[in-house]
Structure formats: C-alpha cells, structure tokens
Amino acid sequence: QSVLTQPPSVSAAPGQKVTISCSGSSSTIENNYVSWYQQLPGTAPKLLIYDDNRRPSRIPDRFSGSKSGTSATLGITGLQTGDEADYYCGTWDSSLSVWVFGGGTKLTVL
C-alpha cells in the first residue's frame, strides 16, 4: 500500500487530454514539492515535472503539473502513442523522513 494514491490506469484517444491524480497528506504533498516521472517500457524513469509544476527544458509543454492541498495532478494534452507508459508521483514525507512514490498509473493511448 503506497503512501501516495494514484489510479492504476487511465486511457484516452490520441490527441485528447488526460489527467492523473496523486493523493497524499499534510506530511507529504501538502508541505513538500511533488515530482512526476515517466517510465517507458523497459527503460529507466525520467523526470517530467519537478517542484509541483515545473518542467525540465527537454520536456514538452504538453505535460503539466499542479497541486492543491494534499493532492497533485499530472496533465497531458495532445496525447501520442509514444506517451504510453507508467507514470509515478513522488514527494518527501516530512514525518517519516523518507521519499515516497505513488503506486504508478499505466497510461494507454487507445
């Protein structure tokens, strides 16, 4: 059971938009930066979003992050088949002094 809760799977058609939620608590999401990672099949995770809503320069602006209270959301617009991957949220847990990941969400682009 992960400290951060994500839906196991989401799906949408090419060109559409999808959101992935990440639910935590006051000791995790509410008071610490949230990151999002993309893991394509058979590859290492890659940072998509950091500091709740900032994108590394190499990441297209189709990817966005937001946070409100104890929840965070990853948004992906203009879906492409190449976006099919597992997506993980992560943050620091201030009460336990550990980093925590969500359980991951598998994105299918139909």
Place this chain on the structure above:
Amino acid sequence: QVQLVESGGGVVQPGRSLRLSCAASGFTFSSYGMHWVRQAPGKGLEWVAVIWYDGSNKYYAESVKGRFTISRDNSKNSLYLRMSSLRAEDTAVYYCARDSLKLEPDYWGQGTPVTVSS
C-alpha cells in the same frame, strides 16, 4: 551531460551481501545528494535511501533499515549501496538518481539488476 552508471548487480544467495556502485559524471558530484531506488519485477518504484551531498545525513526506507548502507566517495564521484542479509524480496532493478537539491530525484541511471535466489 549528467551520466549515472550503476554496476555490481548479479545473482546472490539469500543471507549474503552485495555492494552496488554508481559512477557519476557530467556534474559536480560533491554538490548533490544521491538516491537509490529499486523496482521489483512487474512492480512500481520503491525508494531505498538518500545521502546528503557531504554524507552528513542518510535516510532509509523501513524495508531496508539496518540491512542496507548508503555511502559515497566524492573523490571518486561514486555512490555505493552495501546490501546485507539479502532476502528474496530484495530482488529488483536498482537505480541511482541524483537529487535536485530540493529532495527530488532528477537524473536517473539505467539500473543494475539484483536477483536473490538460492
């Protein structure tokens, strides 16, 4: 560019030890904290440990506390994970990742697989 290359993985019997290494390049290693993260076959990401840039602080996941030790040698731009009393449930691909200076892993290596089996 930032490069992280893990090594040292392999097949090991339960109860034995193994040391993983992570060679860093492309950035000032001594200025960044570093993480170990693992992924069991078919499972999600599990954070293992973090070490501060100067080694002054180390934190561990409860599942490995007392069995694993994270360390670093800034003179060699290298990160290590000493794993002892290994169990079958420690079987995973182990990734090293650089910390962004805000307690967020940013750059990741390609991982090294560890299999604990008799």
